[in-house]
Amino acid sequence: MEEALRHLEAHREAYLDQLFAYLRIPSVSAQSDHDKDTRAAAAFLRDRMREIGLEADLYEGDGLPTVHGRYAAGDDRPTLLVYGHYDVQPPEPLDLWETPPFEPTVVDGEIRARGCADDKGPSLALLLAAECWIRATGSLPVNLKVAYEGEEESGGSVIERYLEEHREALHADALIVADTPGLAPGTPALCYALRGLVALEATVEGPSRDLHSGSYGGAVANPAAALARMITSLHAPDGRVAVDGFYEGIPPLDDAERARLARLPFDEAAFLSDTGARDLRGEEGYTTWERRTARPTCEINGIFGGYAGEGTKTIVPARAGCKITCRLVPGQDPAAVQEALARHLAAHCPPGVGLDIARGPVAPAAFMDPETPWAQKARAALERAFGAPPALTREGGSIPVVNAFRTILGLEALLLGTYAPGEKAHSPNERYPVEDFYAAIRTGIFLFAGERPSRR
Amino acid sequence: MEEALRHLEAHREAYLDQLFAYLRIPSVSAQSDHDKDTRAAAAFLRDRMREIGLEADLYEGDGLPTVHGRYAAGDDRPTLLVYGHYDVQPPEPLDLWETPPFEPTVVDGEIRARGCADDKGPSLALLLAAECWIRATGSLPVNLKVAYEGEEESGGSVIERYLEEHREALHADALIVADTPGLAPGTPALCYALRGLVALEATVEGPSRDLHSGSYGGAVANPAAALARMITSLHAPDGRVAVDGFYEGIPPLDDAERARLARLPFDEAAFLSDTGARDLRGEEGYTTWERRTARPTCEINGIFGGYAGEGTKTIVPARAGCKITCRLVPGQDPAAVQEALARHLAAHCPPGVGLDIARGPVAPAAFMDPETPWAQKARAALERAFGAPPALTREGGSIPVVNAFRTILGLEALLLGTYAPGEKAHSPNERYPVEDFYAAIRTGIFLFAGERPSRR
Numbered sequence: 001m002e003e004a005l006r007h008l009e010a011h012r013e014a015y016l017d018q019l020f021a022y023l024r025i026p027s028v029s030a031q032s033d034h035d036k037d038t039r040a041a042a043a044f045l046r047d048r049m050r051e052i053g054l055e056a057d058l059y060e061g062d063g064l065p066t067v068h069g070r071y072a073a074g075d076d077r078p079t080l081l082v083y084g085h086y087d088v089q090p091p092e093p094l095d096l097w098e099t100p101p102f103e104p105t106v107v108d109g110e111i112r113a114r115g116c117a118d119d120k121g122p123s124l125a126l127l128l129a130a131e132c133w134i135r136a137t138g139s140l141p142v143n144l145k146v147a148y149e150g151e152e153e154s155g156g157s158v159i160e161r162y163l164e165e166h167r168e169a170l171h172a173d174a175l176i177v178a179d180t181p182g183l184a185p186g187t188p189a190l191c192y193a194l195r196g197l198v199a200l201e202a203t204v205e206g207p208s209r210d211l212h213s214g215s216y217g218g219a220v221a222n223p224a225a226a227l228a229r230m231i232t233s234l235h236a237p238d239g240r241v242a243v244d245g246f247y248e249g250i251p252p253l254d255d256a257e258r259a260r261l262a263r264l265p266f267d268e269a270a271f272l273s274d275t276g277a278r279d280l281r282g283e284e285g286y287t288t289w290e291r292r293t294a295r296p297t298c299e300i301n302g303i304f305g306g307y308a309g310e311g312t313k314t315i316v317p318a319r320a321g322c323k324i325t326c327r328l329v330p331g332q333d334p335a336a337v338q339e340a341l342a343r344h345l346a347a348h349c350p351p352g353v354g355l356d357i358a359r360g361p362v363a364p365a366a367f368m369d370p371e372t373p374w375a376q377k378a379r380a381a382l383e384r385a386f387g388a389p390p391a392l393t394r395e396g397g398s399i400p401v402v403n404a405f406r407t408i409l410g411l412e413a414l415l416l417g418t419y420a421p422g423e424k425a426h427s428p429n430e431r432y433p434v435e436d437f438y439a440a441i442r443t444g445i446f447l448f449a450g451e452r453p454s455r456r
Numbered sequence: 457m458e459e460a461l462r463h464l465e466a467h468r469e470a471y472l473d474q475l476f477a478y479l480r481i482p483s484v485s486a487q488s489d490h491d492k493d494t495r496a497a498a499a500f501l502r503d504r505m506r507e508i509g510l511e512a513d514l515y516e517g518d519g520l521p522t523v524h525g526r527y528a529a530g531d532d533r534p535t536l537l538v539y540g541h542y543d544v545q546p547p548e549p550l551d552l553w554e555t556p557p558f559e560p561t562v563v564d565g566e567i568r569a570r571g572c573a574d575d576k577g578p579s580l581a582l583l584l585a586a587e588c589w590i591r592a593t594g595s596l597p598v599n600l601k602v603a604y605e606g607e608e609e610s611g612g613s614v615i616e617r618y619l620e621e622h623r624e625a626l627h628a629d630a631l632i633v634a635d636t637p638g639l640a641p642g643t644p645a646l647c648y649a650l651r652g653l654v655a656l657e658a659t660v661e662g663p664s665r666d667l668h669s670g671s672y673g674g675a676v677a678n679p680a681a682a683l684a685r686m687i688t689s690l691h692a693p694d695g696r697v698a699v700d701g702f703y704e705g706i707p708p709l710d711d712a713e714r715a716r717l718a719r720l721p722f723d724e725a726a727f728l729s730d731t732g733a734r735d736l737r738g739e740e741g742y743t744t745w746e747r748r749t750a751r752p753t754c755e756i757n758g759i760f761g762g763y764a765g766e767g768t769k770t771i772v773p774a775r776a777g778c779k780i781t782c783r784l785v786p787g788q789d790p791a792a793v794q795e796a797l798a799r800h801l802a803a804h805c806p807p808g809v810g811l812d813i814a815r816g817p818v819a820p821a822a823f824m825d826p827e828t829p830w831a832q833k834a835r836a837a838l839e840r841a842f843g844a845p846p847a848l849t850r851e852g853g854s855i856p857v858v859n860a861f862r863t864i865l866g867l868e869a870l871l872l873g874t875y876a877p878g879e880k881a882h883s884p885n886e887r888y889p890v891e892d893f894y895a896a897i898r899t900g901i902f903l904f905a906g907e908r909p910s911r912r
Contacts, residue, residue: 195670197770199768199770206732206733207731207732207733208731208732209731209732211731212853213753213755213757213781213783214651214783214851214852214853214854215748215851215852215853216731216748216852217748217753217755217781217783217852218738218739218747218748218751218752218753218755218783218852219736219737219738219744219747219748220731220733220736220737220738221733221734221735221737222755222756224687224756224757224758224759224778225687225688225690225691225755225756227684227759228683228684228685228686228687228688228756228759229684229687229688230684231680231681231684231685232681232684232685232688234681235681275663275664275665275667275672275676276662276663276664276665276774277662277663277676277677277808278677278808278809278810279677279807279808280675280676281675281676281677281807281808282674282675282676283674288675291674291675292671292672292673292674292675295674296674297669297673297674299669299673299674299678299681299770299771299772300678300680300681300684300762300773300776301669301680301762301763301768301769301770301771301772301773302680302761302762302763302764302769302771302773303680303683303684303759303760303761303762303764303776304759304760304761304764305758305759305760306756306757306758306759306779307757307758307779308758308759308760308779311816312655312757312779312781312816312817313757313758313779314653314655314755314757314781314853315755315757315758316755316757317756317757317758318732320756320759322680323762323763323764323768323769325669325673325768325770327669327670327673327674351735351737352733352734352735352737353734354734360767360768361768395670395671396670396671396672396673396674397668397670397671397770398670
């Protein structure tokens, strides 16, 4: 392992150059006129994997390819599956970039380029960790399987088909994903929970056409008012979701968990200034971190109905609707929550109007026990690489591919947060500290070392 | 008077031809490429007035002209001011017309053409009544002042400027407006009340941008949910408007009034089939006619905020808003109601969001006592002309020009309903019974006869 680390030290410049070459490829998957570039990024990755010593190829599907690679260390060695993505967010709005998005530039020790943190830097770092082992010692101590997709930012499904078609071949002891942020500059993170999702759209049907409010107003039910009443019924005054059965199955947040979340830094002034929110509001009895990551929510994403243009239009609208998404936490059954929500809305639909419910996608929450042997090994690798123990964090959002790995391969992800947060992953001037790049390579070197961990 | 009536009988065909010529002019004021046509209709009217024996001219302003005419019968004679409009609604959608909109056709005793009922037929009829008098007897027994505008369907203000500039010259005993429907085929109406209006738009301000519902959901106030809560607070479960002071100043509906409205026919099945409403809903303790015309309302005309497109967007919207209009009844002070509504919304705005209120137009309700001497004379004229006593009706909407006549000239309108209702005034296949046209002329002949009425 020392040799691998020394190899890294001797190749700092060369590896940074490699990342820069990768970052210069504008692999914007959401923009089809960049398809050639995105495929160039896939080819770059495949070629790099082959140079490193992996068998590598492109898996083609209905969209952009998944680059897959494999290194066989022997049946007695542990097997790691590594996920990443080579596509990046669109760089727009371009005029807000201080340096060109596809011309990586180091400013104050930070690389600036689209995709540097999300996810080219961290995902390339894990391949370079393998290279350090192989170049320095002649071999990698683990069986390595790599699947880097090109549609993470555009919502494609090629990676899922790849997983489905290679169920057996992708058997592994652990799944490594380096696509979430660390806690703070210098402090990495292991994210151990993601929230799930339930989406639903409700449309309240009133008269068969918009009615003149002078001739008909006051004599028929107004669907916009009916909708408002239904939306109001969704929350109790204390901020709890008032839907029967909504909280079913959720274990109480235990003291250890609450203590863990309480240790995460929270700067209220910065939060309010960033969001523009007037103050902190949410379910009573919980902290903001808990509300954002460990408690389920029910949010109105949009409302619509009747006249929304300039001035006044004196109508009783024919219909009104809203889009609702709930964020779920481990223990909740997404299908059951969706049904409970639909039932609640139907029960609270005022008389005189009809109700149409359209069920949207659902995804379960994920809990990835941070105390498993592999999680502990990952935490130790992060700690050695960064010189600071990783924070244990929860994310409030969902990562669909994590669910795909669980349902298709039965693997829970180890979400390594190796880059400083707040580097505007989807915004102009995306940045990535150069030292985080090297620390991420070291994390890989430590993670690939040694034996299969076992429960202590 | 008998001579005037005989003159009409002798010129039935010629007068119908005149109306047809008038209807062939596509005077669509809302469509500026029809301005030439609309001005042609104004010239047609002016020329007709002159042929009849009125001094007539066009009053030009910032828009389409008001055609004004005058006949002097002598200072000892009563003076009537007649309002009408020569512009028509756009004929679109054209493919729904069974006969061409600007080629008047008689089908089953009904004229079909855009503008035949609204308002070319009834307003031309009153001019022809004057012609019958003058041709048959050599003179008209009343001083007549006529102001027919060309922007009723497009919301122009030339007529108002005309009224303001001719305050003195337009002094009259009574104001005749034949632009509202009768009660039923064969039954005319005198409309004695119009509802007023208060418009307001409320915008709830949340975060400074749409926030990701995964990262922020549950931790900040959702403006769409806050808006729903405010809208819900506007009505009590019994359908009453729950705004403090909203009903202030409204006299209770007395028994005579309620009896009058109870006599109006109401076909619930037809109403529901026409509107597509599931059932009748409104303020408890009132009939549908009362709710539609004699009680104030508060309606949501539109709601908006966040994502309304296809599929799901997981955001907490930055803002959400709604448009509200209230219909007012006599006794309510529009400005006070607008303030009460704004105050109510501010008081019911949940914590954590901001509120922006934009005040829209206001207009008072109108009550035109159907028992004044002139109203009784108008009722008698309608009864003689149609062979049936007019129904006394209230309208749920507003007619802005009626307020202009009241505020500028101090004149309350006599709203003569001389055409059968349900002839789709603003819809394709607008129709007007031929016999209603002659009855409207007779109404004018009776109305112009005799002395200034006095309270009996």
